[in-house]
Every structure is written in structure tokens, then in C-alpha cells.
Amino acid sequence: MEDYMFSSDINVVDFSFWIVTASMAAATLFFILERFEVNPKWRTSLTVAALITGIAFWHYLRMSSVWIEDGTSPTVYRYIDWFITVPLQIVEFYLILVAVTVVKARLFWQLLVASLVMLIGGFYGEANIGSDSKEIIGFVVGMAGWAYIMYLIFFGDAKQANDSSGNPAGQLAFKALRYIVTIGWAIYPIGYLLVYIIGDSPFGEGDLNLIYNLADLVNKIAFGLVIWYAATTDxxxxxxxxxxxxxxxxxxxxxxxxxxxxxxxxxxxxxxx
CATH class of the missing domain: 1.20.5 (Single alpha-helices involved in coiled-coils or other helix-helix interfaces)
Incomplete structure (x- = not known):
């Protein structure tokens, strides 16, 4: 088992897997119960929030097993989870806008495609570890997808639709999610850079899994909590x-x-x- 810079004791990484697993389960139950307490126009968004954490819970059960029992990074299972949950998170922007204003359907597809490009780039890089050029190509493609999402929510159609909605709760949720995507999602490429791109990096796969786990814990659950808060204060x-x-x-x-x-x-x- 390799040494880690942040997690010199392997149990730190083990613990992070289990705490995320338990938190995802608790969040899923919370969102399911709370969806019945909000106005119907917000229920789809809360249902999707429950799906995100529920799917993550299921995959974290498997990822925990792979890491703890085999001592290997569950890269494939992690990306299976991300290929399902990340597009759902991005679609939440569209669902929030639909709940409070009229939105063009093309925005849905723009957000969805951009999130898939981001994930495909990341997976291509992590699936070709050892090939410096492919790691960098994957990183660049993934960052391009993320940059386009940022453009849509800060300057493009999504921002314009939010500004014209006239719904304070919806606008609050949109802006909060926007900063989660900006700051919270920045954790993933930082981890990728530290482990794969930096030459002779002192960081290992244990550190990367710890970073990814904490990022998932914050980003997935925070997404749902922001929507729940907006729904209850609308x-x-x-x-x-x-x-x-x-x-x-x-x-x-x-x-x-x-x-x-x-x-x-x-x-x-x-x-x-």
C-alpha cells in the first residue's frame, strides 16, 4: 500500500468512504420526506436531489468495498456514479428555472451535453494514467466542458432566464448552486492536478480518493439542501x-x-x- 501525503493512515480514507455513504443515505431519506411538504412546482427538483444522493449512496457502498477490501482506487465505479449524478445536478439548474419561469428546451441540452463532455474528458485522462499526453488531453477536455457550464450559468441563457424570472426563492437557489459549481466543483480538477499532472507529485491515490469523497459529500448534499431551502422559503x-x-x-x-x-x-x- 502506498504512502499518502494527506492520509498517512489508511483508515482516514476508509473513514471518508463510510461517512460519505452514511451521509448520502440520510440525505436521500430527508429529501424524500420533505418533498411532500413543499409546493408541487418544487417537488420535481427535490425528487432529483433525492435521486442524486440515493444513486451516490448505492455506488459508495461498492466503492467502499473496492477500496477497503482490494486496496485499489474505484475509478470505474466513481465515474459510473458521476455519469449519472453530475448531469442530474446540472439539470437541476433547468428544473429550478422551469419551476419559476418559461425556459427554452435548448438550455436543457446545452447543460446536459456540457456536463457529459466534462466527464468524458476526466475519465479519458484517468483511464490512461501513465501517458502524460492523454492525462493532459483529458484534463483540458474536461475543463472545457466545465468552462462552458460556467458560461451558461454566469453569462448565457441560464443567467438571463434566472434574472427575468422575478422569483426571489428561485433566484436565490440558482445563485447558490452557481457558486457550488464554481467553488465546490473546483475541488475535483485540483485533486486531478495534484496527483496526475504535477511531475513527481508527493500525492497518491489515497489522497485523491479522500479529496473526491469530501467533494462529493459537500457538493451533492449541498445541491439538494439549497433547493430544499428555496422551496420552503418561496x-x-x-x-x-x-x-x-x-x-x-x-x-x-x-x-x-x-x-x-x-x-x-x-x-x-x-x-x-
Whole structure:
């Protein structure tokens, strides 16, 4: 087993796998339960948040086993997880906008394709470790996909749609997710650089897995919590829900009143006859 700079004791990496596994399970249960407490227009976003952490939980069970039992980096399983959950995270931007405003369908495909390019580049680099040129090519391609996502959410169609939505809760969620993608996601390429790109790097695969695990813990769960917070503080949603309840109550009262009047007429008719 190789030495690690950040995690000289192998149990530190083991622990990070288990804490992320448990956290993903807890977050999934939380998002599932909370989706029933928010306005229907936010439920799809919370459902996707639960899917992200639920899928990550399932894959972390396997990744933990590979690392602890075999002592090898679960690169393939990690990228299987990312190929499912990262596009879902990016699509959350689209779902938030759809919940509060009208958005062109092309934005969905732009975000989805950019996230796949980012992942394909990263996987190509990590699958060809030992070939310096391929590691760098993979890194450059992955960064290009990330840069295009950043353009869309800071300057492109996604930003414009968010600015014109007029929904404070939706705008808050969008901006918070935008900074998660900027700062939180920067952890991944930093780890890649430290281990694969820097010549004679003192960092090893244990360090990389520790970095990736902590990044997943923060980014996946934070994504869902931001959406949950926005859904619970959306005053428009609260007003809409209250109006819906009031409308149902008025409708029910009218039905009961009509039924009583109808019953009274029938009773009067019988007495006359």
C-alpha cells in the first residue's frame, strides 16, 4: 500500500468512504420526506436531489468495498456514479428555472451535453494514467466542458432566464448552486492536478480518493439542501398553496350549502304533498 501525503493512515480514507455513504443515505431519506411538504412546482427538483444522493449512496457502498477490501482506487465505479449524478445536478439548474419561469428546451441540452463532455474528458485522462499526453488531453477536455457550464450559468441563457424570472426563492437557489459549481466543483480538477499532472507529485491515490469523497459529500448534499431551502422559503409557493387550500374550502362549503338547500326543498315538497 502506498504512502499518502494527506492520509498517512489508511483508515482516514476508509473513514471518508463510510461517512460519505452514511451521509448520502440520510440525505436521500430527508429529501424524500420533505418533498411532500413543499409546493408541487418544487417537488420535481427535490425528487432529483433525492435521486442524486440515493444513486451516490448505492455506488459508495461498492466503492467502499473496492477500496477497503482490494486496496485499489474505484475509478470505474466513481465515474459510473458521476455519469449519472453530475448531469442530474446540472439539470437541476433547468428544473429550478422551469419551476419559476418559461425556459427554452435548448438550455436543457446545452447543460446536459456540457456536463457529459466534462466527464468524458476526466475519465479519458484517468483511464490512461501513465501517458502524460492523454492525462493532459483529458484534463483540458474536461475543463472545457466545465468552462462552458460556467458560461451558461454566469453569462448565457441560464443567467438571463434566472434574472427575468422575478422569483426571489428561485433566484436565490440558482445563485447558490452557481457558486457550488464554481467553488465546490473546483475541488475535483485540483485533486486531478495534484496527483496526475504535477511531475513527481508527493500525492497518491489515497489522497485523491479522500479529496473526491469530501467533494462529493459537500457538493451533492449541498445541491439538494439549497433547493430544499428555496422551496420552503418561496413565498409565492406558500401563497399559492394557501390559495389552493382556501379555494378547496370555499368549494366544499358551497357544495354543503347546495346540498342542504336541495334537502330542504325536498322536505318542503313532501310536506305539501
Amino acid at each position: 413565498k409565492g409557493a406558500v401563497v399559492s398553496a394557501a390559495a389552493s387550500v382556501a379555494k378547496k374550502a370555499v368549494s366544499s362549503t358551497k357544495k354543503r350549502s347546495t346540498a342542504r338547500k336541495s334537502s330542504a326543498r325536498r322536505t318542503t315538497s313532501r310536506r305539501r304533498s
